Amino acid sequence: MKLVIAYIQPEKLNDVKQVLYERGIFKMSVTNSLGCGQQKGFHETYRGVDVEVNLLKKVRLEIAVNEEYLEQTIEGIIEGARTGEIGDGKIFVHSLDDVVRIRTGERGHEAIG
Amino acid sequence: MDMQSTSEALTQLQTNIDIVWTCLAAFLVFFMQAGFAMVEAGFTRAKNSVNIIMKNLLDFSIGSIAFFIVGFGLMFGVTNGFFGTTDFALSGVDWAGPDWNFTFLIFQTVFAGTAATIVSGAMAERTKFKAYLVYSVFICAFIYPVFGSWAWGGLLNGGGWLEGIGFVDFAGSTVVHSVGGWLALAGAIVLGPRIGKYGPDGKARAIPGHNITLAALGVFILWFGWFGFNAGSTNIGDGEIGRIAVTTNLSAAMGAVMAMATSWVLSKKPDGSMALNGALAGLVAITAGCYGVSGYGAIAIGGLAGVIVVLSVFAIDRYLKVDDPVGAVSVHGVCGAWGTLAVGLFGIDGGLFYGGGLHQLGVQAIGVLAAFAWAFGVGLGIFYLIKLTVGLRVSKKEEIRGLDVGEHGMEAYSGFQIFTTS
Numbered sequence: 001m002k003l004v005i006a007y008i009q010p011e012k013l014n015d016v017k018q019v020l021y022e023r024g025i026f027k028m029s030v031t032n033s034l035g036c037g038q039q040k041g042f043h044e045t046y047r048g049v050d051v052e053v054n055l056l057k058k059v060r061l062e063i064a065v066n067e068e069y070l071e072q073t074i075e076g077i078i079e080g081a082r083t084g085e086i087g088d089g090k091i092f093v094h095s096l097d098d099v100v101r102i103r104t105g106e107r108g109h110e111a112i113g
Numbered sequence: 114m115d116m117q118s119t120s121e122a123l124t125q126l127q128t129n130i131d132i133v134w135t136c137l138a139a140f141l142v143f144f145m146q147a148g149f150a151m152v153e154a155g156f157t158r159a160k161n162s163v164n165i166i167m168k169n170l171l172d173f174s175i176g177s178i179a180f181f182i183v184g185f186g187l188m189f190g191v192t193n194g195f196f197g198t199t200d201f202a203l204s205g206v207d208w209a210g211p212d213w214n215f216t217f218l219i220f221q222t223v224f225a226g227t228a229a230t231i232v233s234g235a236m237a238e239r240t241k242f243k244a245y246l247v248y249s250v251f252i253c254a255f256i257y258p259v260f261g262s263w264a265w266g267g268l269l270n271g272g273g274w275l276e277g278i279g280f281v282d283f284a285g286s287t288v289v290h291s292v293g294g295w296l297a298l299a300g301a302i303v304l305g306p307r308i309g310k311y312g313p314d315g316k317a318r319a320i321p322g323h324n325i326t327l328a329a330l331g332v333f334i335l336w337f338g339w340f341g342f343n344a345g346s347t348n349i350g351d352g353e354i355g356r357i358a359v360t361t362n363l364s365a366a367m368g369a370v371m372a373m374a375t376s377w378v379l380s381k382k383p384d385g386s387m388a389l390n391g392a393l394a395g396l397v398a399i400t401a402g403c404y405g406v407s408g409y410g411a412i413a414i415g416g417l418a419g420v421i422v423v424l425s426v427f428a429i430d431r432y433l434k435v436d437d438p439v440g441a442v443s444v445h446g447v448c449g450a451w452g453t454l455a456v457g458l459f460g461i462d463g464g465l466f467y468g469g470g471l472h473q474l475g476v477q478a479i480g481v482l483a484a485f486a487w488a489f490g491v492g493l494g495i496f497y498l499i500k501l502t503v504g505l506r507v508s509k510k511e512e513i514r515g516l517d518v519g520e521h522g523m524e525a526y527s528g529f530q531i532f533t534t535s
Contacts, residue, residue: 011534043522
């Protein structure tokens with residue numbers, strides 16, 4: 001079992017959801033996050049004073065999947081979020097020790113799907 | 114005191130009351146700028162709020178100067194039949210004296226500013242700031258005053274062909290609101306819709322405004338300012354102020370009620386943003402007839418405006434596919450036209466329902482069509498010209514990040530985390 005965490009551009013969320021949905025992946029958590037990578041944030045001025053590095057608004061996706069869905073999930077996120085420009089985001093993949101569905105008490109592979 | 118000096122003193126007193134009332138009304142109308150700014154900011158996304166505020170501040174500021182130097186003369190100077198040619202920058206006025214023209218200029222300036230600022234909302238969230246500044250010069254220096262001279266030139270030294278045939282637009286349903294609304298339509302068409310407004314299948318999507326509370330404050334401010342807009346347009350301090358305030362208020366109230374009811378029927382819930390638009394629709398519609406209709410007439414005009422505005426917003430959004438984020442075209446353009454025509458129906462003097470026949474209605478229709486032809490036609494031309502020269506629309510990347518950062522390098526809500534995925 002794997003936990004896929006992806007940081008993407010906020011306006012790409014709908015595209016990513018759409019692509020994943022078409023691949024049968026529709027369980028996910030989405031949170032707002034701030035961050036900067038190669039983009040180094042953006043430049044602002046306030047009343048004549050420069051404000052240099054700002055954190056950019058991103059969206060963080062968390063998707064727990066069984067192994068056979070892993071590549072599909074990664075490919076789906078890339079397909080939906082990629083523009084080819086700096087700032088498209090990153091995907092992290094963790095191993096997942098266990099998953100528990102609170103309502104039924106199911107564990108592991110059963111609980112994920 | 115003898116009779117003659119008593120009567121002179123009374124005349125002087127009335128003149129001063131007229132000046133005080135007209136100036137007070139002008140200041141009320143000025144405050145409508147705050148109303149427009151709040152309505153537009155509230156009905157659009159947080160990432161474009163600084164841009165909205167800047168457009169509202171600058172179109173009034175540039176417009177005031179342009180109207181003073183050029184527009185006022187075109188509108189109210191001695192006319193050549195098409196526009197005025199004297200009184201530019203109040204030429205000939207004694208700057209040390211209390212000339213009536215000072216009062217008249219400030220009152221007319223805030224009206225020109227109102228026409229100008231209507232356009233900002235329809236073009237929100239995607240227009241280059243520089244392009245908007247260029248447009249601001251054109252409307253107050255040229256587009257608004259020329260049409261104004263046709264209908265209102267006779268208020269000072271001019272005299273236009275529309276007033277000559279008996280066209281009635283007391284405080285500007287057509288002269289101010291329709292002209293602004295049709296310009297807004299031209300601007301929104303040349304610009305194209307915001308990214309994400311229409312899906313791949315062409316279906317309209319909602320892009321919810323970020324603060325309905327602010328939008329509501331804006332509508333209340335506009336309603337408040339409108340008492341100056343309409344009741345001030347007599348320029349006379351007497352009992353007619355009260356009568357006009359009554360018709361104005363009744364129409365706005367019924368507009369809100371009927372827009373709420375219409376949205377309740379059509380979309381199953383009483384939509385707050387539509388009810389707010391409905392109050393404005395009632396105000397715009399009664400502006401032409403506020404002087405010459407009865408209380409029931411005002412209720413009918415406002416009520417129909419409330420229905421029309423909702424249907425018009427739906428139609429423009431879904432069928433014309435013109436993206437107007439705040440409903441400016443429907444509120445000001447369409448309901449301005451309706452209110453102007455309504456004078457031919459509900460006008461106590463000459464209206465169809467008061468036995469006046471169809472003549473007044475026909476004259477009103479000519480004025481409505483003339484306003485559309487002039488404002489929409491010239492608007493299309495000017496916005497295309499701006500598109501070809503300075504460019505009208507921001508880049509896709511800037512539109513997505515927001516015009517606050519892109520155009521102005523700052524955010525309206527710094528320190529707050531505001532996220533949008535559209």
